[in-house]
Amino acid sequence: xxxxxxxxxxxxxxxxxxxxxxxxxxxxxxxxxxxxxxxxxxxxxxxxxxxxxxxxxxxxxxxxxxxxxxxxxxxxxxxxxxxxxxxxxxxxxxxxxxxxxxxxxxxxxxxxxxxxxxxxxxxxxxxxxxxxxxxxxxxxxxxxxxxxxxxxxxxxxxxxxxxxxxxxxxxxxxxxxxxxxxxxxxxxxxxxxxxxxxxxxxxxxxxxxxxxxxxxxxxxxxxxxxxxxxxxxxxxxxxxxxxxxxxxxxxxxxxxxxxxxxxxxxxxxxxxxxxxxxxxxxxxxxxxxxxxxxxxxxxxxxxxxxxxxxxxxxxxxxxxxxxxxxxxxxxxxxxxxxxxxxxxxxxxxxxxxxxxxxxxxxxxxxxxxxxxxxxxxxxxxxxxxxxxxxxxxxxxxxxxxxxxxxxxxxxxxxxxxxxxxxxxxxxxxxxxxxxxxxxxxxxxxxxxxxxxxxxxxxxxxxxxxxxx
Amino acid sequence: xxxxxxxxxxxxxxxxxxxxxxxxxxxxxxxxxxxxxxxxxxxxxxxxxxxxxxxxxxxxxxxxxxxxxxxxxxxxxxxxxxxxxxxxxxxxxxxxxxxxxxxxxxxxxxxxxxxxxxxxxxxxxxxxxxxxxxxxxxxxxxxxxxxxxxxxxxxxxxxxxxxxxxxxxxxxxxxxxxxxxxxxxxxxxxxxxxxxxxxxxxxxxxxxxxxxxxxxxxxxxxxxxxxxxxxxxxxxxxxxxxxxxxxxxxxxxxxxxxxxxxxxxxxxxxxxxxxxxxxxxxxxxxxxxxxxxxxxxxxx
Numbered sequence: 001x002x003x004x005x006x007x008x009x010x011x012x013x014x015x016x017x018x019x020x021x022x023x024x025x026x027x028x029x030x031x032x033x034x035x036x037x038x039x040x041x042x043x044x045x046x047x048x049x050x051x052x053x054x055x056x057x058x059x060x061x062x063x064x065x066x067x068x069x070x071x072x073x074x075x076x077x078x079x080x081x082x083x084x085x086x087x088x089x090x091x092x093x094x095x096x097x098x099x100x101x102x103x104x105x106x107x108x109x110x111x112x113x114x115x116x117x118x119x120x121x122x123x124x125x126x127x128x129x130x131x132x133x134x135x136x137x138x139x140x141x142x143x144x145x146x147x148x149x150x151x152x153x154x155x156x157x158x159x160x161x162x163x164x165x166x167x168x169x170x171x172x173x174x175x176x177x178x179x180x181x182x183x184x185x186x187x188x189x190x191x192x193x194x195x196x197x198x199x200x201x202x203x204x205x206x207x208x209x210x211x212x213x214x215x216x217x218x219x220x221x222x223x224x225x226x227x228x229x230x231x232x233x234x235x236x237x238x239x240x241x242x243x244x245x246x247x248x249x250x251x252x253x254x255x256x257x258x259x260x261x262x263x264x265x266x267x268x269x270x271x272x273x274x275x276x277x278x279x280x281x282x283x284x285x286x287x288x289x290x291x292x293x294x295x296x297x298x299x300x301x302x303x304x305x306x307x308x309x310x311x312x313x314x315x316x317x318x319x320x321x322x323x324x325x326x327x328x329x330x331x332x333x334x335x336x337x338x339x340x341x342x343x344x345x346x347x348x349x350x351x352x353x354x355x356x357x358x359x360x361x362x363x364x365x366x367x368x369x370x371x372x373x374x375x376x377x378x379x380x381x382x383x384x385x386x387x388x389x390x391x392x393x394x395x396x397x398x399x400x401x402x403x404x405x406x407x408x409x410x411x412x413x414x415x416x417x418x419x420x421x422x423x424x425x426x427x428x429x430x431x432x433x434x435x436x437x438x439x440x441x442x443x444x445x446x447x448x449x450x451x452x453x454x455x456x457x458x459x460x461x462x463x464x465x466x467x468x
Numbered sequence: 469x470x471x472x473x474x475x476x477x478x479x480x481x482x483x484x485x486x487x488x489x490x491x492x493x494x495x496x497x498x499x500x501x502x503x504x505x506x507x508x509x510x511x512x513x514x515x516x517x518x519x520x521x522x523x524x525x526x527x528x529x530x531x532x533x534x535x536x537x538x539x540x541x542x543x544x545x546x547x548x549x550x551x552x553x554x555x556x557x558x559x560x561x562x563x564x565x566x567x568x569x570x571x572x573x574x575x576x577x578x579x580x581x582x583x584x585x586x587x588x589x590x591x592x593x594x595x596x597x598x599x600x601x602x603x604x605x606x607x608x609x610x611x612x613x614x615x616x617x618x619x620x621x622x623x624x625x626x627x628x629x630x631x632x633x634x635x636x637x638x639x640x641x642x643x644x645x646x647x648x649x650x651x652x653x654x655x656x657x658x659x660x661x662x663x664x665x666x667x668x669x670x671x672x673x674x675x676x677x678x679x680x681x682x683x684x685x686x687x688x689x690x691x692x693x694x695x696x697x698x699x700x701x702x703x704x705x706x707x708x709x710x711x712x713x714x715x716x717x718x719x720x721x722x723x724x725x726x727x728x729x730x731x732x733x734x735x736x737x738x739x740x741x742x743x744x745x746x747x748x749x750x751x752x753x754x755x756x757x758x759x760x761x762x763x764x765x766x767x768x
Contacts, residue, residue, distance in 0.1 A: 088734075088735055089734075091523075092522065092734045092735075095522045095523050095737075096522070114523065117523040117524035117737070118523050118524075120523075120524050120525065120526060121521075121522075121523045121524060121525055121526065122526055123523070213717070213718070213719075214715075214717060214719075215715050215717050215718070277611070277628070278631070278718075279611060279628035279630070279631030279632070279718070280611065280628070282631065282717055282718040282719075283610075283630075284714075284715045284717070423523070423524030423525070424524070426524075426735075426736065426737065427736050427737075430735070430736060437718070437719055438719070441718065441719060443719065
């Protein structure tokens with residue numbers, strides 16, 4: 001609220017009313033509608049536009065598909081509705097749009113992180129009938145097909161690629177520290193030892209970055225914590241199920257040793273000052289700084305991060321750094337003690353889904369078909385540094401050679417994990433970030449943080465928890 | 469306003485008719501207000517008593533006072549209430565209010581160019597959009613920021629202010645941004661004090677401080693009350709500034725109620741709970757207002 005003309009005798013009641021409106025306004029669920037559905041010949045496509053004005057990868061790609069679609073389907077029109085927001089705010093906006101037929105688009109870009117949650121809310125339409133008649137669906141790899149499969153066994157989205165995660169390291173720093181240029185750590189200890197060596201021999205750089213805490217959000221959970229957790233002894237033992245969620249009892253796991261081990265790794269990184277200064281690690285802009293400043297300026301030794309980083313360094317992206325492939329090396333994240341299968345990766349990705357309240361679902365699926373032809377899919381993976389989920393594209397040498405690093409990250413798909421993306425997951429993820437944050441700052445010991453997590457977990461999942 | 473009724477001449481219309489002709493033109497506005505202002509507020513009040521979620525839920529249900537019980541049992545909520553009070557007292561009551569009054573008083577005596585310059589600078593901070601101001605102050609306070617550059621130059625120890633003193637850093641930011649408003653209110657009030665009174669006091673030998681305490685402050689009492697009420701309500705709902713600078717962190721050390729509400733409602737998708745917190749924020753605002761109104765009344 002910004003009052004305009006101050007006047008001593010202004011009615012206090014009216015002021016209160018104005019204040020009340022200002023305070024409660026964020027809670028109101030009225031999203032501005034742009035009246036979808038009135039025109040049966042127009043398909044409305046909502047997507048996430050980069051918050052960086054210089055990054056236009058998706059806009060360019062969709063504009064091209066729109067042209068193809070309108071040419072192949074005379075009389076039909078495509079209306080692109082970009083939503084410009086950071087991840088967490090994008091989800092919120094989309095969910096608000098999906099609540100009403102007035103605002104629901106015909107096609108929406110959904111993160112696999114939240115898709116199950118949105119399915120439970122009844123926001124999305126099952127696509128099985130469409131997929132059964134679509135030849136290209138057979139080209140999608142099986143793990144990707146399950147990315148948008150709900151607990152009811154139906155599929156609600158078509159993935160447009162995936163991602164994997166690993167260790168990026170600065171070759172020049174490694175050389176100064178006397179570490180090998182073809183570094184491939186076998187255990188967590190190898191990673192920490194390399195960081196300790198860097199700290200000793202190249203003191204003016206940050207040895208190792210592991211995202212942590214609430215400000216980094218899902219990056220802390222997925223690039224940081226889960227890359228550790230899914231490589232712990234308990235998670236890789238024969239017959240082990242997901243370390244966070246037990247499929248059989250449909251409950252979340254509390255009190256596991258793996259959870260504590262992963263937290264201990266995070267604690268070690270920050271306690272031994274192997275990571276960024278704690279205050280920098282908890283800066284909300286840390287991931288932007290890693291990509292934009294720390295790595296390109298040679299100030300970071302090892303970075304545990306995702307396959308998409310080069311997207312920011314491509315020509316035309318505004319932060320061009322084509323030499324990155326000579327300056328940086330890539331290594332798979334090892335398991336805790338080098339136990340089989342030896343390496344860990346996490347995968348997520350985004351899918352195209354049709355809202356339950358979409359006015360033109362048939363047309364929307366047609367648009368997916370156009371977007372996901374082999375040629376278009378390949379164009380898209382290359383443009384956004386994505387990892388192929390189509391077998392025909394993955395086998396195409398033109399794709400594998402399009403960019404350094406693609407082959408490395410595509411190979412990780414064989415040892416990758418998906419998050420238990422059930423409706424409670426976003427809250428569980430926040431609880432993980434809080435646990436990480438408290439050991440990072442030293443406010444809590446690993447045991448205390450793990451205990452707090454168990455309590456938070458109960459609250460977040462309505463007591464659907466099993467103790468191990 | 470006084471004397472207006474007497475000035476009316478000619479035949480006096482029937483009171484009912486007069487009321488009707490006065491009220492009729494207001495009807496459309498009233499209906500619109502009820503629809504778009506009272507409507508959403510009532511809806512919000514309703515969902516505060518449900519377990520409505522933005523996602524992850526097939527149906528919502530009425531749960532009575534459960535959300536409020538949760539809030540008062542939630543350490544993070546109590547922490548947010550405390551920080552909201554600190555933020556409001558430090559940045560609005562102490563910072564914006566006194567600084568605004570001091571600037572206004574000093575500018576009364578300043579020469580015109582100085583007045584224009586200072587006024588211009590202060591008002592610029594106020595005119596800047598909240599988010600832009602947030603980024604400017606983030607750049608000022610961050611570890612490689614302007615403040616540390618200055619401290620370093622003076623050979624004083626530097627630190628990451630947003631990490632070590634987050635609530636004071638955002639409070640300072642809010643003072644920086646909001647002082648102009650108080651300054652304008654007080655400038656207007658000071659201008660209305662008749663010159664004769666201050667001159668008479670000066671002749672009687674009252675010094676600057678005594679004049680301030682015994683003449684100026686009592687005479688602008690009403691403006692002080694209004695200003696305090698407005699800036700308090702404004703400060704209670706500050707969101708963008710803190711969001712941009714610290715996101716409520718680290719570890720919730722600058723998470724005031726609006727940020728807490730946002731996190732619960734939109735990041736954890738608990739719309740029902742978030743709205744309940746919004747209602748509680750409203751209560752905090754009303755309490756402050758009630759105190760100010762009370763103060764104003766007793767001194768009349």
